[in-house]
Amino acid sequence: MRIVDKKISELKVAIIGGGIGGAAAAVALRNEGIHAEVYEQAPVLAEVGAGIGLRSPTVQYFKDWGIYEQVAKKSCQSDYMEILAGNGEVKIKENWPALTDNPKERWARLIHRADLLDTFLSQIPSDSIHLNHRCKSISHHENYVEVHFENGHSIEADLVIGADGIRSLIRSKLISEDKPVYSGFHAYRTIVNKENAFNMASDANILQIYVDGQVQVYLMPLQDRKQVSVDVTAPSSDESWRPKVAKEEILNHLKCFDPKIQRIVENLNIEDFTCRPLYDIKPLERWSFGCVTLLGDAAHAMLHNVGQGANQAIQDGGALAVALRESNTVTEALQKYETRRKPITTKYQQLSRIFPSEEAETAFPEKEHFEKILN
Numbered sequence: 001m002r003i004v005d006k007k008i009s010e011l012k013v014a015i016i017g018g019g020i021g022g023a024a025a026a027v028a029l030r031n032e033g034i035h036a037e038v039y040e041q042a043p044v045l046a047e048v049g050a051g052i053g054l055r056s057p058t059v060q061y062f063k064d065w066g067i068y069e070q071v072a073k074k075s076c077q078s079d080y081m082e083i084l085a086g087n088g089e090v091k092i093k094e095n096w097p098a099l100t101d102n103p104k105e106r107w108a109r110l111i112h113r114a115d116l117l118d119t120f121l122s123q124i125p126s127d128s129i130h131l132n133h134r135c136k137s138i139s140h141h142e143n144y145v146e147v148h149f150e151n152g153h154s155i156e157a158d159l160v161i162g163a164d165g166i167r168s169l170i171r172s173k174l175i176s177e178d179k180p181v182y183s184g185f186h187a188y189r190t191i192v193n194k195e196n197a198f199n200m201a202s203d204a205n206i207l208q209i210y211v212d213g214q215v216q217v218y219l220m221p222l223q224d225r226k227q228v229s230v231d232v233t234a235p236s237s238d239e240s241w242r243p244k245v246a247k248e249e250i251l252n253h254l255k256c257f258d259p260k261i262q263r264i265v266e267n268l269n270i271e272d273f274t275c276r277p278l279y280d281i282k283p284l285e286r287w288s289f290g291c292v293t294l295l296g297d298a299a300h301a302m303l304h305n306v307g308q309g310a311n312q313a314i315q316d317g318g319a320l321a322v323a324l325r326e327s328n329t330v331t332e333a334l335q336k337y338e339t340r341r342k343p344i345t346t347k348y349q350q351l352s353r354i355f356p357s358e359e360a361e362t363a364f365p366e367k368e369h370f371e372k373i374l375n
């Protein structure tokens with residue numbers, strides 16, 4: 001499809017998946033005057049309870065899209081991250097790295113995932129979001145793509161963006177049959193009020209990672225909500241997508257941790273936790289096929305250890321919108337998008353498989369690589 005034949009504002013774009021990546025892409029495209037419809041399988045758009053550390057290149061896009069003030073109101077700035085031994089001994093305290101060419105941007109903004117998704121959704125007209133639309137098949141024609149949904153509805157689009165997560169149907173139908181790879185770890189996540197977390201991490205507004213052997217505990221303060229996001233990552237041989245876990249199993253992993261961390265878990269019910277296996281995918285050779293491309297976890301699912309999955313999904317949307325603005329054809333835009341984004345996300349995928357460990361010498365394994373490129 002040539003954009004020169006069709007004004008960019010006339011392109012019909014369909015985004016499959018209304019998670020953080022799909023919703024961010026819709027906002028980015030609207031900012032370029034491109035209309036996009038979002039098709040989501042779920043009956044409501046909602047995010048699980050957990051925090052995200054928004055990094056400076058991501059926040060730069062929010063400024064470009066005119067939503068920075070809204071995000072700033074729901075998030076708080078953190079200047080440091082700490083890596084600690086399980087017993088609380090601080091091993092590393094480090095400024096967040098500046099991942100833009102502005103060396104002053106050594107911070108992250110900490111936000112609840114639901115607050116971030118709501119901010120994106122507030123920018124998208126409700127009649128452009130189609131819930132209960134589970135994509136079941138996709139057919140590629142010379143100049144357009146047809147998408148079929150389980151509810152019987154079908155659409156045609158000039159560009160389809162597969163933002164349908166780690167188990168992407170769009171990826172498996174058109175791009176790669178590689179399956180997600182189990183890491184051998186589960187993540188148990190919950191949100192607690194900061195007094196129920198004994199003010200851990202909150203007072204200094206620091207993201208803390210406690211590491212003991214193969215077990216990690218992440219404490220992320222969410223100051224604006226007076227809450228703390230708690231994530232226990234621990235080995236498990238259970239690869240099922242919805243594992244059944246008992247609270248005692250989580251507590252067993254925490255025997256060598258600060259007693260306050262044990263008490264946070266003791267005081268909760270297992271129903272208060274979201275228990276998920278951690279999967280990633282191998283870097284793909286390509287993300288696009290004709291007028292179809294991938295974005296976010298569908299393109300480059302990575303382990304959560306480097307805190308970059310959502311950041312990279314958002315930056316994909318921003319980069320894709322810019323590439324469309326700069327190009328004469330959809331094919332040219334998709335080439336630019338992949339060329340700019342794939343080396344970055346591939347590096348993060350690699351780093352997320354080796355970090356963190358008790359031997360880590362930095363809280364930010366990406367720093368050396370990306371700061372070197374920028375300076």
Ligand SMILES: Cc1cc2nc3c(=O)[nH]c(=O)nc-3n(C[C@H](O)[C@H](O)[C@H](O)COP(=O)(O)OP(=O)(O)OC[C@H]3O[C@@H](n4cnc5c(N)ncnc54)[C@H](O)[C@@H]3O)c2cc1C
Pocket residue numbers: 016017018019020021022039040041042050051052053133134135136163164165166168169187189231276295296297298302304306307308309310311312313
């Ligand atoms: C414990 C944990 C902590 C994390 N912490 C961080 C962090 O601090 N920082 C960070 O940057 N990232 C973090 N991440 C990673 C981040 O959450 C993900 O990378 C990000 O949410 C991916 O967004 P996405 O939109 O690509 O995919 P998803 O959020 O998976 O969204 C995909 C959407 O597509 C829909 N869908 C799927 N199939 C279909 C279909 N066939 N038809 C229609 N719709 C469909 C789904 O229902 C879903 O709404 C963390 C992840 C975990 C597990």
